[in-house]
Amino acid sequence: MGSSAKKKKEKQKDFQKAKLKVGKAKGKPENFTDTSFKTKGITLTQQSLTLTAPSIQSQFTHHVSLLNSKSDAQRRDSLAHLTTHITSKPTSQPLPQPVSTLLPTLSPLILDASTNVRTQLLKLLRALPPADVEDHVVQLMPYIRAGMTHLAADIRVTAIEVLSWLVEIAGEAVVSCAGGWIKTLNCFLSVLGWHTEESSKWSANRAAFGKAGAKGRPMVKVLGVLAEFLHAGIGEDEDDEDVVMGGAEVESGYGSGDGGDGGFPIVQADVHMVPKTAQPYVYLNLFGSPRDEEGEMYETREERFRVFKSRFLVAVERGVESARQDGGEVGRASSSVSKVLKEARGVDWEG
């Protein structure tokens, strides 16, 4: 019995209350950890002692480097900073860093996990001078395509938006760059689920895998961008007439007809001139790896339409038809695609 009494006492000990006394310091709690330490001196490894604030130039560079930061918030803030900087400066002034150095750090952000970063990125992209972006479409396209087929629906939507912006500012470059036509169309079909007959039926399991995403009605948006894309690729060149000479030369050499500006003996001089684009001989593919059919450049509308007709026309028509039958907003969006298709056919008949 003795042991039992002892045990009781021991148990009691755990619940004894410490007595508080006036004028004495309150006792430390049981789980208190002493974190104080002594040191002879404190050394700061890095210390900025400049009196002047960092220049705008260096701030810009600093924020560009922060785009690879691990923290979401940091990336977002840096993007915001860059955006305000670009938008606030007068348009005549060049960017502190050229677009060609900015894009390699910006483009991976299309696949960023954070929604805020991606929205901010879109804003920044829109702020970039369109003429500069046009030459770097080739580098941007793989990221966009990767985004379009991403498992996460939100990233797909962002990629579609980026593509929409890119088509808007440099439609011709998008559809004629290497791999820009077939591969991108493949991605479109994959996003819409139009690849096979079964999957394009209205009864097919549309949201097969992955979360549907927070932004509603991605289908409508995708259809809209598809229409824009197709229009840029195989639509009518309605801007042929009102484009100044330089642009016309780039877009379609012989489209400008026999309104040759040279002297009489030289008819259609621009065809024989060196093209004025940034990379005139890129189609020769002198330095890249050999391309297959999918990665090839399709530079003229005719070529593109031929490929489209042989590979995608059936699937797209089938898809559009089923989308039309869906009705509602999707149906309305599908009408824009079918309009482009009709247009393209019309041009083809003429040509």
Add this chain to the structure above:
Amino acid sequence: MVKRKLGALEKVEADLPNLQHKIRRDPKSYIEDFRAQHYQYESHREIFMAAPSATTETGLISLRELIDFLAHVADCYPTITKDFPQQLIDILTQHHLILQPELREKIVGSLVLLRKKELLDSATLLQTLFPILISTPSKTLRALLFQKILMDLRSSNAKTTNHKLNRTMQTVLFNMVTSDRTSSKGLWAIKLTRELWKRQIWTDAKAVEVMKEASLADNDKVVVGGVRFFLGGDKEREEMEDESSDEEAIDLGKVKHQVGINKKTRKKSRAVEKAKATVKRRERKKNQPHPLNFSALHLLHDPQGYAESLFSKHLQNTKSKLNLDQKLLVLQLVTRLVGLHKLHIMHLYSYFQKYLTPRQPSVTSFLASLAQASHDLVPPDDLEPLVQKIANEFVSEASASEVASAGLNAIREICVRQPLAMNETLLQDLVMYRKSKDKGVMMAGRGLLSLFREINPEMLKRRDRGKDASIGLRSGERKEKRFAEQEAGGIEGLELLEKWKEEERRKKRAEKGLASDAEDDEDEDDEEADWAAWNVEDDEDSDDSGDWVNVQSDVEIELSDSEDEKDGPPSKKAKSNDDTKAESKPEETAEAKFSKLATTRILTPADLAKLQELRTEAAVNALVPGSKGATRHRDDPLTAEEIEGLAALSAGKATREERIAHAKEGKTDRSEHKSVTAKRKERKEDQGKSTTNKEKARKKNFLMTLRKAKSKNKRSLVQTRAVLKAHQDRAKRGGRRGNVGAVA
């Protein structure tokens, strides 16, 4: 701490493993998702190919994860992924130098996975991995690649030998070794070949040829690798085989019993199935005929040429860069080849001349090599000066005892192989050392003496010859062997069979000792029956050849009968018209008898089986200590330790520590001292057995027993009686449950 809530908008999902799982279950429904991921992979690959060395992690999903995913489900969509293996191969071969280590390993792993799924053939895989193995500077990658290559070769040879693949691989290795003899790349060929040799996947001459070329290389590491293979590869192989054969035995009965007792789960039933399968497989393996494996030294095509070129290239050549240890290895190989194949290399023996001094480092190895290099076809003129030199340099009163015993042992080993290398006066001098005070020298001297008592007692002084040798000499049984004289060969163990048969016959005769009158007729019948038995067995054998052993063992077939008169009654005679020839020859020597058994009779399969059995029995008996020492196998090397012999004995008294260590050697260390009961109890607990009732009673909590103990005092007499009665009753019955079964 409250878990921080992620806003629904922030969360992004990219769950490739989940998708992979779903695709595995239902590939057809998820084809669109897979296609999307394939495009995703294509885009990422494009990004990667544009800048292979860039280390940008692209968002949620990296190329590595995509490759992993595709490799795992590629077999579900072969049409979509038909280019995938080739793309991986291209990435790896073009960029393996700058790839990130993780991605690199993932690609290698994925390729192997694709090989397992049969989307890639072995030859392509090996052709991809092997060049990288040779050229990559990364150690981890090399280790990984080596392991994968080995695994692939093993798995493709697992069921049946894949001759085609082996041949191409061996050709690749051979070309690698021969193309550039100065480079150390050949080491990989050696490593691979040795490993595969060890596992008995490559057992043919081509693999040996690779090693042969390696040992003739200019790079010293490669040379040593090749030479070591010949010296130790076969031993390694044997050890590996032993290891694999004595895996822990599975007690099937125990496993089944446990399943009967414990809870039945699917996992446990699977374990039983597995155990059954293992046992069955082992049984089958046991019954399989032993694979015929020749040692590497026997598979050489041209041992003479090989030994000569090894000798001239690495040993005689003054410009050879090998150090002494490496040279010794080469020398061991050369001398082993010489001894085994009885080769003759002109300058080999004169080469030894300069190394045979006691001051030469590792001279015992040289002595062992010399002994190894001598065989009965070496001209005695070549060996005699060497023996003389050893005797002069090593064996003298002035030299240390270890040196003397090593010299004597070396001379003995040479004389075992070529007795003619010894002359009479030298021998008689050397034999005197058996009277030395030092034990090592004494034993070595005795060894020499007993050797010559056997092989050529005439060279010894009369009083040294001993009884057996003297008698043998007088009867003319022991004669000096002439140079290059060969013994007539026979079938090993045939005399054992002969003896066994005789015994059997005697037994039989004893059995039917009464009915031995009508023997001749019976024998005729027997004869018929024998041939019939042979034929029947033959037919059966063609059905399943596993039953060779079951052939009726005492059935014999004779062709002629010019023998066996001394076996007593002519019980197995075939044709009586040949009887005139049959004469007993009691003076027939043993050899003649044995040869007759083989030449006059067709050995039935039963005979051969018995012969094998007797042979192994004899081999086992030879290994038992106490019986006359086991003879050395031809393939076994002679080591320096054997030459040093009993030198340890002559090293003076051991110190106290050494003696203690020696005494402790055999004993296992016991951690603590305990009573026998305690130990027994511990053992019982270890085996998972329960306690006895007595122990349970002893361990029972005191408070639980208290009440009963108290109440016992208060019982009335009647109660006590009832209790005692009940106890007695129980004891008769045999406990509370009773021995019901035992009574009935």
